[in-house]
Amino acid sequence: MRLVQLTIPTGKRETILSILDEREIDYVMTDETGSRSYTGVTYFPLPDPAVEPVLDEIQDAGIDDDAYTVVVDAETVVSRRFQALRDEYENGDVGSDRISRQELQAEADGLTPSFPVYVVMTVISAVVATAGLLLDSPAVVVGSMVIAPLIGPALGASVGTVIDDEDMFVESVTYQFIGVVVAIVAAAVFALVVRSLNIVPPDLVLSSVGEISERLAPDLLSLAIALGAGVAGVVSIATGTAVALVGVMIAAALIPPAGVAGIAIAWGQPTSAIGATVLVLVNLLSVNLAGLVTLWYAGYRPENLFSLGETEQRLRKRIAGLVVIVLVFAVFLGGITYASYESGNFEQDARDEIEGVLSQSQYEDYQLLEFEVVMDDDYPFRNPERVIVTIGGPPGASAPALADTLYERINDHADGSVAVEVRYVQVSERGTG
Incomplete structure (x- = not known):
């Protein structure tokens, strides 16, 4: 449930209130005296699936971006008319459980930290993961996933595509690319320092460390993990549930393999880093692919319906490109799986x-x-x-x-x-x- 707070521009009071009355939405109206641009503020509760169509209709009635709208969680709403709205909009499928397009965009923005914070947290996460890998400690590796700030950029590219926000898409893709490079470089530098100082045995064989060896030669099951993380991440952000926990799963698909790639480079075994690097890339692309498909299936569309055709065409191209690249990497992983077999x-x-x-x-x-x-x-x-x-x-x-x-x-x-x-x-x- 959501509580919507909407400022009403001068001359739009009757239009907005008539929309709410036609939809039989309970509302409270207060006069606004602090600004000549607005005549009042109205508050009204909505079921989650009703937020997007109601706000779209209000915006079509002439409410521009200068008027602000606040959408917050509502714990309880007691009203017969509200129950009728729930019966009208909620039908038990994914589309009815999802948050509005406006909330989705805000959620994706909120999950992506500022660039300096993103880089610092990625470096810390990579260093912790590298230490855990060298110690062969699953607990430390899991801890590194918790602090990794990857869920925002990983899902932001998909959100930006389906709602036709190219700025969000470009920013998210840039963040993802920089995040992977920073994680591998940070892991390599830290592992090189650890090795130079003899903190770990100088004759350490990477294949003898369980947490490392399993990521040096990944198999096709890794692809299933990445696709599952992508779908779960999008479903969580679209329904507003357990986003932090799913972020750990997405980080699990990216941070430890990046750490292994850095360790292999520090140990002077660049060929050993190939499998881990491919694992990072295929996981990253799979998360994006799963996110695109899931968001479109959930019913998210751009705000401007005139751009729907262009958005669909762009979506198909990106999905096709991701599928081709993922299939190429899947063949590589299949070769590793066959060799293991x-x-x-x-x-x-x-x-x-x-x-x-x-x-x-x-x-x-x-x-x-x-x-x-x-x-x-x-x-x-x-x-x-x-x-x-x-x-x-x-x-x-x-x-x-x-x-x-x-x-x-x-x-x-x-x-x-x-x-x-x-x-x-x-x-x-x-x-x-």
Whole structure:
């Protein structure tokens, strides 16, 4: 529910009050004596979906931007006529639950901080995320998402497009581009300082840190996360619910991958930063794509209906462009996913071969103790580099041909040559009595 406060310009009192009367809207009227430009101020409650059509009709009646309108939340309205308005405008779908176009524009503006604050908060968020990644601490990484100021620019571009506010669109796109660059640079600088001061082990292997390795080689599931964040972000801002929490989800799709990209650069592994950088870009574009589609589906249109055709054409072009770019990145992520799938198959096939060899009669005294597939560091498309097999056998026994047999059997399932390291451990069993 909303309470609308509207100043009435001189000569427009009867026109505005007749609109409210025709729609059977309860209102209160007070005279305005402080300005000759206005004759009064009227207050009237409206259901959320009624705000936009009522304000549009009033504006069409000649209320220009010089007259100010204030829309605030109303906790409770007790009125038969108000209940009739709710029955008229609310039908239970997304369109009836959304806030007005005017409120949406104000909400998007309010979520975007000033440029200096935006840059400072982005730097802080990136630094905190980088520290959390190096510490392998999910809690710290989540904390970095809370302070990231990304939801405003991420959704502002979509809002600006559907309501035909090109200034908002350009500003939001600029903020997003600068935010990504600033986050990666801040993460790289901080990680370089941390490494130079030996705050972390100098021989730290990035792939051994869980929070980092999972973002060095992202898969197609990351695309689903970004699309979900975009839809949830738009629905939250359009309905005025849980915007801050959804902002954390959008930041989760952008800040940690940017931190990983910066860490990889600081570690002198630019190729390792490719996967994380692609993840940042595909997430950012997916959020924008989901936002555009969701806002248009929710029924938002430009204020000037004469520009509707031009806005629709611009929307289609932007959606088509985003779809093409996202699909290109999706193919890249699909390649990573397929490589991971192949590596998983290789690991299972290699284990089956080892167990099959050891089940033969000449190796019945041996058993598989440990099995590990070591991947190379060619991110984001990693391949098996070495297989380590630990076999237990009786004291004094030897099986010189076993290593050669395992090498041949395992490499039958590899695209290239994979080193096989066989370790023997003596196992003695003693009875108890």
